[in-house]
Amino acid sequence: MRESAATVDLSVRVYTWLLAAYPGSFRAEYGNHMAQVFRDVCMRDFRRGGARGLSSLWARTSLDLLRTTVEEHIERGIDMSREKFVRWSGWALMAGAVLFAAGLILGSFDPSDMDPVGGVDAFYEISQVVGLALGHVLFVIGLLGLRSGYAIRSGSLGAGLLLLAVIGSVVSLGGLLSMSSTEAAWTAWMGGFLTMTLTLAVFGIVAMRRRVFSRWNFAPVLAGVGLPLLFGIGIAGVDSVSGQAPEWASFVAVALTAVGLILVGYRMQADAGTTPEVAA
């Protein structure tokens, strides 16, 4: 008798804890009643079938919990207003810039970057992969938010450039994710990233003319010139011995891109709700 009460109590406690998965308003209104009903059914099923009865109840209840929490959340809806999306996208752009830069910088410490992932340099290799992949995903989200929030203020040219930047980021991400398979993937990654940064740089010029942001309209130019500059330095001033652009150039390019994107992201989340378009 005491054992059955303790078993039922434990089940109810676990079920009550799992009710946290439901939306707050639903839980506030019905949580206690649901726990009460579950207790009643628990006691009945334990009385009828012991531990087996309780197991069967938990199997049914788990499925019920899983299905109905999803239903309730979908019904509540994700009220993602444009303002919220732009604000979150701003944070995504900032986070993406940090991860991207960290991934590239840590990856540069990998003494042998052509070996398989693993071994003593695993930390640098994994950091590079994770940083670049996550960074690119966040770039896509951030640029979508940038276009969503500022397309109208930027005019048709600015809106078109932002769209191109989004497309470039998506292509770059696709190339990065399939990089191990073909050389075309490398081309897609670099080409997409170049498109993204070049169009951002040109958008920056539009932003400065039209005063798209409340402040720091030069930020997209900063974000966009890094990589093209690197290419330019690589073509014009290649180290004749190694055949590669000097390392400091890579660092400057990464830093410029990251700082520029962080500034753009900061402006997006700061301006959200204060500018007419974003607040609409």
Added chain:
Amino acid sequence: MAEASITPESFLPLTPAVFHILLALADAEKHGYAIMQEIEDATDGTVQMGPGTLYGSIKRMLAAGLIEESDDRPDPTLDDERRRYYRQTGLGRRVLRQEAERMAELMALARRKHVWAVIGSRSILT
């Protein structure tokens, strides 16, 4: 919600959960556990509603005006805990009747097509 402006037909067809809950409340007001118990007994255990499905449906039925809250009181057959009772509204009664009529028409159609037959007290699919 003005019941007169909403037609029962607009709620059809009912989901199984809503139908069973309305049916359980057809004869008397009940609390959540009693609704679950009645549904399980009436269907010989084939329909076992979890608390999430029960109260998700109750929430939507309350919003639609098919049922209403009665009061909170203990069930003397269970324990001293206060339980929230529910009852059908007039709209809920009309909707349940319409749904039952709709299902009866479908059954009659199945019988005419010789898909369904009743032999004695047992129904079989032919």
